[in-house]
Amino acid sequence: MTMAKRSSSEAMAWLLFSAGGVVSALLVPVLLLLSGVLFPLGLLVPEHAHLAAVLGHPLTKVVLLGLCMLALLHWAHRFRYTLYDGLRLKRLSVPINLLCYGGALAGSVWAAIVLF
Amino acid sequence: MPDTITLQVARYRPDADAAPTTQEYVVPLREEWAVLDGLNYIKDRLDGTLSFRWSCRMGICGSCGMTVNGNPVLTCGTFLTDYAPGPIRIEPLANFPVVRDLVVEIEDFLRKLPAVKPWLVREDEQGVDDVEFLQTPAQLAEYQQYSMCINCMLCYAACPVYALEPDFLGPAAIALAQRYNLDSRDQGAHQRLDLLATAQGVWACTYVGECTSACPKGVDPAGAIQRYKLTAATRTLRSVLMPWAAR
Numbered sequence: 001m002t003m004a005k006r007s008s009s010e011a012m013a014w015l016l017f018s019a020g021g022v023v024s025a026l027l028v029p030v031l032l033l034l035s036g037v038l039f040p041l042g043l044l045v046p047e048h049a050h051l052a053a054v055l056g057h058p059l060t061k062v063v064l065l066g067l068c069m070l071a072l073l074h075w076a077h078r079f080r081y082t083l084y085d086g087l088r089l090k091r092l093s094v095p096i097n098l099l100c101y102g103g104a105l106a107g108s109v110w111a112a113i114v115l116f
Numbered sequence: 117m118p119d120t121i122t123l124q125v126a127r128y129r130p131d132a133d134a135a136p137t138t139q140e141y142v143v144p145l146r147e148e149w150a151v152l153d154g155l156n157y158i159k160d161r162l163d164g165t166l167s168f169r170w171s172c173r174m175g176i177c178g179s180c181g182m183t184v185n186g187n188p189v190l191t192c193g194t195f196l197t198d199y200a201p202g203p204i205r206i207e208p209l210a211n212f213p214v215v216r217d218l219v220v221e222i223e224d225f226l227r228k229l230p231a232v233k234p235w236l237v238r239e240d241e242q243g244v245d246d247v248e249f250l251q252t253p254a255q256l257a258e259y260q261q262y263s264m265c266i267n268c269m270l271c272y273a274a275c276p277v278y279a280l281e282p283d284f285l286g287p288a289a290i291a292l293a294q295r296y297n298l299d300s301r302d303q304g305a306h307q308r309l310d311l312l313a314t315a316q317g318v319w320a321c322t323y324v325g326e327c328t329s330a331c332p333k334g335v336d337p338a339g340a341i342q343r344y345k346l347t348a349a350t351r352t353l354r355s356v357l358m359p360w361a362a363r
Contacts, residue, residue: 006310010319011352014345081322085280 013077013101020074027067061115068111072104121145121196122203123154125166128214136214139163140203145196151206152180152191155218168218175332178268182218183207188273190332209273225269228285231311232293237304255300262295262340264333271327271337277320284320285311287327287337294340297347313348321345 038044054060080100084090120142128136141162143154152170159166170180173192180191185205196204212220271287278284293312297305312318318341327337354361 006313006352006355007315007319008352008356010315011313011349014319015349015353018346018349085277085322088280090280 013073016070016073017077020070020072020077023067024071024074028071065108065111065115069104069108072107072111073101076100076104117147117197118145118201121154121200123151123158124203124205125155125158125218126207127166127217128208129216130214138205143196145200145202147195147197149196150192151182151184151189151194151196151204154196154204155191155206166218167216176266178266181209181268181270181273183210183273188270188330190268190270193332209269211273211275211279212269222269224282225267225272225286225288228289229267229292232285232289232308233304234289234292234296236296236299236302237307238301239303249301251300258300259295259298262291262298262335265292265295265331265335266333268332270330270332274326274330276324276326277322281316281320283316285317287321287341290318290321290344291335291337291340294344297344309348309351312344313352318345318348 034044039046077100080096083096083100084093089096121144123141123143124138125141126136127133127139141154141158143157143162146153149157150173152173155166155168156170159168168180168182168191170192171177172179175190175193178190181188182191183189183206184191184194185199188209191206196202206218208214208218208220212222212224215221265288267288269288271291272278275284275287278286290312293308296302297308321338321341323338323342325338328335328339331337
């Protein structure tokens with residue numbers, strides 16, 4: 001067999017995809033339960049000042065930004081392969097990579113603007 | 117239960133036919149008969165020109181893999197009664213070129229298999245008399261599952277990535293590489309890394325998981341590939357970030 005080169009870009013993309021999957025699976029259900037069910041239904045009523053303090057804390061912002069970035073990179077990797085294999089568009093790999101990873105980058109920048 | 121069942125068998129003689137055709141045969145429907153027994157009945161009694169591979173009849177040799185009603189299976193382990201009243205559609209394994217009827221060309225797999233060095237690689241080549249490799253049950257359990265592979269290639273027929281990317285190393289070859297990587301007696305993991313951590317190696321896999329569903333021996337090639345992705349990613353990044361560190 002011809003020897004292909006070890007691919008560090010694929011390794012990096014997969015590590016970020018994998019990290020995004022883990023972080024999203026752990027944090028997103030908790031955030032959805034709190035902000036989408038428990039708070040709106042009044043089952044859990046946080047004190048406004050307390051909640052504002054938690055959300056205003058730099059550490060919270062960094063964690064949320066990390067979650068947004070990794071979740072978007074997870075999406076980028078999966079959507080890239082959906083387009084490659086699902087729609088058989090691998091010949092368009094350059095624009096697809098730009099769309100997916102560029103989209104994830106743009107979303108991350110947007111998240112940073114909203115958060116900070 | 118009826119006494120007979122119809123087999124719709126794909127026929128293709130590349131020298132004579134423009135395209136594959138289907139031929140119907142009526143065979144006895146017996147409780148203890150596998151699909152392979154039905155095919156052998158055709159070969160012996162009805163039509164000696166039908167071609168297919170088989171050998172052991174007991175799920176060990178891995179020769180009789182075919183597509184039965186759309187699924188890749190070993191025909192020796194798939195029973196006619198499971199498909200009664202029929203008809204049963206029997207086609208060659210998908211994703212491989214057809215040589216004749218149900219016989220496929222497996223050259224691609226035979227070329228990829230030795231490339232992953234599926235044997236014990238040692239840095240110190242000691243003679244057989246000088247060395248005894250001891251292994252604990254826990255060390256055996258690390259790789260034993262992957263050693264059950266019989267090279268039947270059902271996982272290649274099931275893999276949608278292999279269908280699209282013929283260069284993909286494929287499920288069985290990667291699972292076999294892991295079988296040796298995880299063996300405490302083996303020292304060849306870094307040699308296999310250069311082949312496995314490529315775009316045609318583990319990175320081509322999108323974790324569809326059909327290989328594991330198709331495997332008749334309970335091997336989990338999809339799991340082996342996923343597990344190896346973490347190894348490949350960390351080793352590759354380490355060599356990029358710390359080029360001075362060996363391997």
